[in-house]
Amino acid sequence: MDNLTDLPNSDGFFGEYGGKFVPETLMHALKELDEIYARLKNDPKFVEEIDQDLVQFVGRPSPLYFAKRLTDHYSGPQIWLKREDLNHTGAHKINNTVGQILLAKAMGKKRIIAETGAGQHGVATATVAARLGLECHIYMGAADVERQSLNVYRIKLLGAKVHAVDSGTATLKDALNEAMRDWVTNIEDTYYIIGSVTGPHPYPMIVRDFNAIVGRELRKQSIEQFMQYPDAIVACVGGGSNAMGIFYPFLEEPNVALIGVEAAGSGLASGKHAAPLNDGEPGILHGAKSYLMQDKNGQVVDTHSISAGLDYPGVGPEHSNLKDSGRANYIAVDDVEVLSSFHLVTKLEGIMPALETAHAFAALEHIAKNYKSNQHIVINVSGRGDKDINTVATMDGISLD
Amino acid sequence: MEYLLTRLDEKILSLKKVSKKAFVAYLVAGDPDLDSTLELMHGFVDAGVDILEIGVPFSDPIAEGPIIQAAHDRALKNNTSLNSIFHLVESFREKNTDTPIILMGYMNTFLANAEDLKEAHQSGTDAVLIVDIPGESNLEDLGIKNKNLASISLIAPTTSEDRVSKICNSSSGFIYYVTLRGVTGSSHLNINEAESNINHIRSQTSLPVFAGFGIKTPDDAFNLSKISDGIVIGSSLVQMIHEQSDQKEFKNIYNYLHEMAEAISR
Numbered sequence: 171m172d173n174l175t176d177l178p179n180s181d182g183f184f185g186e187y188g189g190k191f192v193p194e195t196l197m198h199a200l201k202e203l204d205e206i207y208a209r210l211k212n213d214p215k216f217v218e219e220i221d222q223d224l225v226q227f228v229g230r231p232s233p234l235y236f237a238k239r240l241t242d243h244y245s246g247p248q249i250w251l252k253r254e255d256l257n258h259t260g261a262h263k264i265n266n267t268v269g270q271i272l273l274a275k276a277m278g279k280k281r282i283i284a285e286t287g288a289g290q291h292g293v294a295t296a297t298v299a300a301r302l303g304l305e306c307h308i309y310m311g312a313a314d315v316e317r318q319s320l321n322v323y324r325i326k327l328l329g330a331k332v333h334a335v336d337s338g339t340a341t342l343k344d345a346l347n348e349a350m351r352d353w354v355t356n357i358e359d360t361y362y363i364i365g366s367v368t369g370p371h372p373y374p375m376i377v378r379d380f381n382a383i384v385g386r387e388l389r390k391q392s393i394e395q396f397m398q399y400p401d402a403i404v405a406c407v408g409g410g411s412n413a414m415g416i417f418y419p420f421l422e423e424p425n426v427a428l429i430g431v432e433a434a435g436s437g438l439a440s441g442k443h444a445a446p447l448n449d450g451e452p453g454i455l456h457g458a459k460s461y462l463m464q465d466k467n468g469q470v471v472d473t474h475s476i477s478a479g480l481d482y483p484g485v486g487p488e489h490s491n492l493k494d495s496g497r498a499n500y501i502a503v504d505d506v507e508v509l510s511s512f513h514l515v516t517k518l519e520g521i522m523p524a525l526e527t528a529h530a531f532a533a534l535e536h537i538a539k540n541y542k543s544n545q546h547i548v549i550n551v552s553g554r555g556d557k558d559i560n561t562v563a564t565m566d567g568i569s570l571d
Numbered sequence: 572m573e574y575l576l577t578r579l580d581e582k583i584l585s586l587k588k589v590s591k592k593a594f595v596a597y598l599v600a601g602d603p604d605l606d607s608t609l610e611l612m613h614g615f616v617d618a619g620v621d622i623l624e625i626g627v628p629f630s631d632p633i634a635e636g637p638i639i640q641a642a643h644d645r646a647l648k649n650n651t652s653l654n655s656i657f658h659l660v661e662s663f664r665e666k667n668t669d670t671p672i673i674l675m676g677y678m679n680t681f682l683a684n685a686e687d688l689k690e691a692h693q694s695g696t697d698a699v700l701i702v703d704i705p706g707e708s709n710l711e712d713l714g715i716k717n718k719n720l721a722s723i724s725l726i727a728p729t730t731s732e733d734r735v736s737k738i739c740n741s742s743s744g745f746i747y748y749v750t751l752r753g754v755t756g757s758s759h760l761n762i763n764e765a766e767s768n769i770n771h772i773r774s775q776t777s778l779p780v781f782a783g784f785g786i787k788t789p790d791d792a793f794n795l796s797k798i799s800d801g802i803v804i805g806s807s808l809v810q811m812i813h814e815q816s817d818q819k820e821f822k823n824i825y826n827y828l829h830e831m832a833e834a835i836s837r
Binding site for chain 2: 191196343347354355356358454455457464466468471
């Protein structure tokens with residue numbers, strides 16, 4: 171068997187997952203992207219330009235922080251936080267857009283499009299497009315435009331146009347559908363910055379590689395700060411880019427447990443959730459084969475999560491392969507657990523996590539007891555929670571008007 | 572070994588014999604309901620349609636423009652499934668045994684029903700056309716294509732020359748040339764580009780090349796039929812069906828099809 175780090179293969183498959191299941195019009199653009207990325211990723215000038223942006227524009231490296239009061243609260247393992255919430259624009263999403271915008275520039279594309287759920291990828295894309303003076307269009311489900319209004323306004327301030335998508339369930343999956351349709355129509359001059367490790371090959375690989383800076387920093391920081399690699403790394407999974415970025419540099423370290431946390435929404439048993447790895451079947455959506463929430467006829471079913479960024483029926487194909495191979499474990503936590511975890515972390519640590527990230531924290535309730543006080547768990551704090559204040563207030567029955 | 576001509580091969584041969592261009596028409600199964608779809612299928616044939624393309628509704632049809640997307644949504648609200656479409660085709664075959672039927676849809680719907688596809692030809696289904704796969708994919712390995720079920724591949728203006736021959740080799744029946752960069756129902760037809768691309772495809776295969784996407788008027792149909800072996804229309808029909816879905820009076824649609832059929836035999 172191939173090493174997990176050597177995947178995907180040249181056809182874009184991670185085991186049986188991935189591939190390029192797209193309309194014929196897009197095939198050439200994907201091949202072009204694959205070729206230019208293969209050429210540039212080892213080009214010293216390209217690498218240097220990205221590294222410089224990551225340090226000077228994004229603010230990397232992000233700290234590895236010891237969460238003392240959270241550790242005391244669970245009185246089990248030492249809990250450490252990888253602070254992606256401190257990045258410019260407030261989440262890990264900028265790691266990917268900083269890289270992809272340079273690919274767009276190298277390909278001579280003048281127009282940038284992206285989909286967004288929570289709005290973080292929309293903000294991160296509008297930010298890098300503004301910096302290079304490129305026209306930018308962000309597709310966002312109409313339901314998400316409503317619940318993430320703060321980010322919608324940020325995107326507009328950055329000079330991008332927000333297209334509210336009314337079709338289907340009016341959430342992230344429909345935003346992706348509409349972005350794909352835009353790309354099919356404007357293929358010649360448009361670069362599509364996909365925001366997660368989803369979509370057709372080579373996107374799952376490219377987005378993972380640009381986010382893998384998080385895991386590479388953690389390898390170094392964990393040795394420096396606690397003299398060993400973590401015993402477990404925990405990250406939330408919607409499409410799965412923050413998780414893939416922190417997992418990837420540890421795939422060949424068998425003593426490091428990798429735990430992905432999906433959105434159980436109103437509970438796995440209710441069927442109203444967004445946890446395809448826990449309660450889905452392999453299928454094809456948005457260009458790749460992966461676990462998917464679908465009915466017996468192959469129709470994609472409605473999802474539910476308190477968090478717009480995880481409210482997606484699919485998941486990146488590499489996660490599906492990690493699940494089947496047993497290298498990573500995927501659990502799910504529900505909306506109620508997430509909200510109480512949001513409050514706990516905010517009060518104990520003075521860190522207000524995004525609702526997506528709060529899923530990773532909520533996993534501690536289930537797994538902390540399995541670890542001893544000399545062991546180390548790292549939580550990937552994928553983003554900050556300012557954008558979610560309205561949702562949290564509504565859930566708590568408080569009016570901010 | 573004896574090679575049996577399929578219904579699709581026979582139709583294409585018989586059209587060729589009289590130097591007639593093929594007229595392919597698309598509609599979404601179950602929009603507004605399956606009984607109407609059956610009535611429309613017979614009506615289409617009476618109005619001059621040679622080959623029927625039945626849209627299999629999918630929750631996330633990324634290659635469709637707003638008109639066909641909405642039709643997919645309506646059909647799904649009526650619980651239209653691939654199995655109910657096989658029954659529809661069976662009913663159609665009670666009165667019509669020579670019009671080829673192609674099921675057009677998205678990979679996930681077909682994969683979820685791969686078992687049933689083994690028997691699909693018994694319902695009278697002749698071919699599948701899957702929108703979201705590379706044309707050179709091996710559909711036999713995936714359990715979609717079999718000796719009784721052909722698969723039609725799409726070639727786009729952006730398809731690179733080296734892939735054209737690979738795609739032609741894995742297609743049967745005909746090649747579907749997508750006339751524009753865009754989703755179904757767009758309006759960026761470029762006849763000159765289509766002509767040179769269709770000529771290139773013809774240099775790579777003996778299969779006929781049909782043109783579709785963005786054909787709305789009899790003039791579009793006439794212009795494209797001159798440079799291809801047939802034309803496909805869809806969005807304009809789906810829109811008209813929707814407009815008539817309350818009174819279910821489809822005469823104006825049949826008149827439109829007549830006009831289009833005449834235009835391509837001009």
